[in-house]
Amino acid sequence: MQKINKINQYLLENYPSIWNTRLVWMLLLGIAIHIIFFFIGFVSHGSPSTLQHTRAIDDYFSTGLVFVHIIISVLLIVGWLIFMFKNNAFKNFYPGSRNKLFLEFLQYFIIVFVSTTFYFSYMTGFRLFINYKYDDETMAKNVDIINRSVPFLSQNIEDYTLENRLSPKPFVDFYCETDINKIDKTKKYFVYHDRVYQYFRLYPKTVKQTDERGQFIYPEEEKKNKTALAYFENNNDDKSRTYYFKQQVEDLSQYIKTAAPSYYNYSAVFYDNANNPSTDIRKYRYENDINNLNNKEIYKQKQIVINRETIRILEKKSSKELEKLMEDFLAVSRDFDIANNLNARDWSAMVYHPDTFEVRSFIKLYQTKPNEIYDPNKAPEGRYGDYTKTVVVDSAAVSSDNYLNENGEIMQDTISARDFNPNLDREVSPKDYFKNNISGFYYYTSDLETFLGNVDTIKTDDFFWDAVHLYIWIAFALSVFIFSFRVTDLRSLLFSVISAGVIILAVTLFCVAVAFTFGFKGTFFILYTILVVGLLILLMPFITAGRFPKVVSSVFMIISMMAFPLFIWLIFGIVNEHQVAGCRSQVYVSDTYLNCRGVLDDFGLKISYAMIMFTFVFLYLYTGFIRKWKALPE
Template identity: 50%
Template sequence: MQKINKINQYLLEKYPTVWNTKIVWMLLAALFFHIVFFIIGYLSHIDPVSLQKYSVRDDYFRNGVIFIHLIISVLLVVGWLLMMFKNNGFKNFYPSSKGKLFGQFVQYFIIIFSCTTFYFSYMVGFRMFINNKYPDSEMAKNIDIVNRTAPFLSQNIESYTLENRLFPKIFSDLYCENDIEKIDRNKKFFVYYNRIYQYNSVYSKKSFRKNKAGDFIPNEPEYSEKIEPAYSETDIERKYSIFYFKKEVVDLSAYIKTTQPSFYNFSEVFYDYDFTGYNDGALENNYYDKNSPDYTLKNQKAFINKTTTELLNRKKPAELEKLFSDFLSISKKYRIKNNLDAKKWTSLIYSKDNPNFEIRYFIKDFVPSSRFEDEPYYESTVAVDSVAASYNGDGVQDSVKLRIFNPEINRQIAPDKYVKNNTTDYYYVSESMKDLLKNVDSMKQDDFFSENIHIYIWIAFFLSTFIFSFRITGLRSLLFSVISAGVLMLLVTLITVFYGLTFRGQEEFFVSYFVLFIGLIILLIPLLKMDMVNKTVSSVLVNISMNCFVLLIFLIFIIITIHQKAECADTITNIDYDYPYDDCNSIIEYLSFTLSYIILILGFIFMYFYTAVLQKWKAMPE
């Protein structure tokens, strides 16, 4: 205690402003709690099961840590205010220069910011744990094993049907038509129960033309001749679109040994952080989901298909068993729920009477005891398309068409029943593995700082201006200022409503300029004509100016944005949609989060120069 008193005495003699704000002790207290939250973050997800859910980044808010954060922050700020308010040099006419006043405000900001940002310490600890526990080299190796093993989990029959196949390369280059209305019966097609497949070569044409709705349309002569594109790709900036049209049917009988669901057809990427959105490429797909024209993803799918095919063609059960053993070891380490055995799993795949590796078993994707006993598994894994629904009685005409393509359909087993009959007692919760991998990568790569820092910056800034206002003008003036601001808001709202009912139209322009006009009057009176009002009224104007200046700056950017949007709308109305145009972005959209920092810097600059106004106000007679 004696040491603390000595430090306080030293600060009082050498740095009275620092002593007055108690910033040294507050930063030490904040540092202690930042270390505590760092440790909490580091230890919060030691159990891999805690990573097996959607977006663990939000656990800070879901698990109640945020409430501990708020309680500690409130106690720190309130305790600091109680200590600081014992000494108010400005109120008691101690000499205070502009620099000292502004220095106090900056110290308020630093103290509040340090006492409210424990979230970042938690996340830094969390990220450090993830980096140490799940190093990149190990995760890359594990993800490769998981992706090579995933084809053999056979948890969804739709992943093994013929339209998924991308290897050999000819499958990737062709378009697989599976719409029964568009199949050419006079040329080679393939049938699996109620699914019809026909492969076509395609040609492409780039188009910049748009219709009046702003949608891209094909060039001539396809547009005039009403030739429907097989699928299209639109530039992510919407400057052009590439349309693909069917050319001729290609017979792939030499490659297709069976039309039944087969391991040879699997081409999905179980996990890749870059493909979690499945639309991150330069072009977005409008028509054709199975053969996604996001070529980076499509090449990854083709690689999985190629790897699986080559592994099956080698016909070495020992190699497959080794892969399964490695996969299950990873699953055990990450505590993924399953009851698989590498040897028995391998025996399900290799069979002398199954040379085409058709799907003969299905693995549950959930722990059976966690669901109702009478819940049919196949309903959650098999999608019934419109063709199947038609055959089941929704359309007699469609069922007749199906019999034309597949006369044996009545003697064949439907996909949903096939899944139900061949579902084993084995299970593997694959979603848990996906969630874990995604959460690990998310914690390593996502920028949680830039996304959240603005909230804490502005909490600290507005609290600082509010406390600074209290220190300068006192509680009475501050309460009058709050009431006055509320009355002004009500007045603006009523006038805006009256304007909207009377004139109807462009209310956003009216209210924006009206608020700007009022704000400028409040700001300019203390700057230019402080003597024209008494000290109490001027204190209200001073407090509103200090607390709302940054909002006034933001309002100016809003007004600029409104004008840009209006001009853009007029431009779009008058353009010819057969030609491309660039969408116009507003200044707020262009600056994005940078605008927050710009306004913050302007706010600090304003507070520095406004301290002269505060000194002038203090010199006014009571």
């Protein structure tokens, strides 16, 4: 205590402003609490199971720790204000220069900022723990083991059908047609129950011309010759489209041992180290514009690698090597605390059928209760992972009743699956085959996906720069509020709040009245009306100072300090609207409006930091007027 008194006496004699604001003690107390939150973040996710729910990076908010943060911040700030406001002498004391006055505001800002930013300490501890326990080198090895092992989990029959195969090279070069209406019966094709597969060599044709609706024109020669279309894709510049037409059927019998679901066909990348589980491009080819998938070619190369590696393991026909891979995978699963009841010996026996390596047994996505019917599309109780996967596609979905031709017209189904497979009625459908061959084993694949995604997200997410500007604005608003009270009084502060509400109401009623009276609707009218009012508010303290009672200028002075950031944002908004309006006046197709961008779109969060910089410069300059205003007689 004696040491504290000596420090306070030293500050009082040499730095009275710092002594009055309690800056030193508030910083020490704030840093101590930051260390506590850092420790909480470091130990909060010691168990891997805490990383098996979506968005673990948001646990600070979802677990309620943020409310503890708010309570501590409120207690710190209120306690600080009580001690600071006890010094009435300093309430009337006025610094001798603009710099001293601005530095007093900065002290308020620093104290409030330190007292409200415990989130960053928590997240720093959280990230440090993740980087320590799940280092990049180890995780890269684990992900490699996972991606090579998941093909043998056999939880989704659709991952093992023939159209998924991408290795060897002919499977990449040729297009696999699965619509029975588009199969050439005179050429080689492959049949599995009601599924038909045929491989085509394609040739591309790129067009840039559009019609009056802005739609790309279908190639005239192919339309005239009725050349079969495989698919099309818009190029990255969205200024051209490439159509892929069928040239001839290719026979890949030498590579295809069976048309039934086989481990040879698996090509999905379970996890691609890009912060999210993988997405199979083939599932989107007909339903979506394929160019909407980011880095599709890079991802396809990863699919080829997975398929090639899976085939390499199968071609060795070594049950011991297969079992060793599964042991490594289960060891990783134990480290990550993934729920399962697999063992390498039984699992490898389920997979090892060296004749064709057909998928003959399936593993559940979750553990079922006694007498519970397994539903692959149902999330088990207490789990919130992505279990909404279509494990099997019904025959009606594969052999659709209709499809679109090159002119966009609906063509009715004219061919039956029985035309390709006379034994269709005597065979088990893929849906029933899946149900009949569900094993008693389970593996929570979704938990593994979520865990890997959370680890990568926490490592790479820029939580500081994405959120710090919000905490800066919170600290700024509270600091200006406190600063306004210190340089004026409670009466001026209350009048400024009331006046601001009246001004907002008056501007709103004026704009509404003009719109109803003159039938005028315009964004620019509203923006420029607010701009004029804002300029008047900024000028009013200079106009009223010395001419009206001191409280009048103090009201506009407080409003100016509080609302200046909004004024800067308004200027950026007006510039943005002019840029967008100018862009839209030069385009003719309504769809291209989406490409018209302004300064707010281009700079994003940088605008917020620019506003912060301008506001602090404004306050530094404005303290000169505050000093003169304070010197005015009451």
